[in-house]
Amino acid sequence: MKTSEFLSVLKQHQDKSLLFEYAPEKFVGANYHITEVKNITIDSVDCGAGTDFWKETIVQLWESPKEKGKRDYMSVYKALAILNKVDHIKPMVQDAEIKFEYSNEDFHTAQLFVDDYALDNQSLIVKLSVEKTxxxxxxxxxxxxxxxxxxxxxxxxxxxxxxx
Known part of the structure; x- marks a missing residue:
């Protein structure tokens, strides 16, 4: 999903809670914070000597140990406000792929791409997946x-x- 598409989905559902499903039926805890947004430029050479160049937006999610028992998830409205503030300071590349960097004690640090999203009455659920090498x-x-x-x-x- 492109950064602009993700922001558009957020804008359409600001009244909902924002949940991230990092594996089937496994969710980032309600105690998560958006701790960093990275504008990444990849300038690479593959094993066949082919070159490539692209940009990505990486949003880092971190679970605060001080809020371990928290039950209310961040609102889409708040997440959008954070990302808009970041965009004013360091503009995000709107056509860049957006990924989420996350780990917990049971899941290794990974950059996860947006595979899909789902809606229910209260929540916007962003379904994340790993991309194999x-x-x-x-x-x-x-x-x-x-x-x-x-x-x-x-x-x-x-x-x-x-x-x-």
């Missing part, structure tokens, strides 16, 4: 994208493949 140079490295890649026999980035 992938070889972007399959053709250059001779990897059949349809074949299952076995770690022992992968040719992408092996010394004899010529792509690394």
């Amino acid at each position: 992938d070889c972007k140079a399959k053709e250059t490295c001779g990897v059949d994208p349809k074949a299952e890649v076995k770690e022992e026999t992968s040719t992408c980035c092996s010394p004899e493949s010529g792509c690394c």
Whole structure:
């Protein structure tokens, strides 16, 4: 989801609570805070010597240990106010992909993308997902994208493949 799309969804549902589902039926605690918003520029070279360049917006979510028993979630209105304030200080790239950085004691730190969202009477639920790593140079490295890649026999980035 693009940053502009996410902000648009927030604008349409300001009267709701904002929940984040980081895995099926697992939610960021009601004690979360938006602790940082990052404008990230990726300028990369893949294992086939291909270059790429893109921007992302990363919103960091943190659960406050002092508010562990909190039951009321942040309102969409408050989250939108925070993001609007950030945008006035350091403008967000509206067509950049938005991701959420999160971890807790049972879930490793990850940057999660917005897979979908759902609504009920009280809440806007943002459904987050992990994005698996992938070889972007399959053709250059001779990897059949349809074949299952076995770690022992992968040719992408092996010394004899010529792509690394």
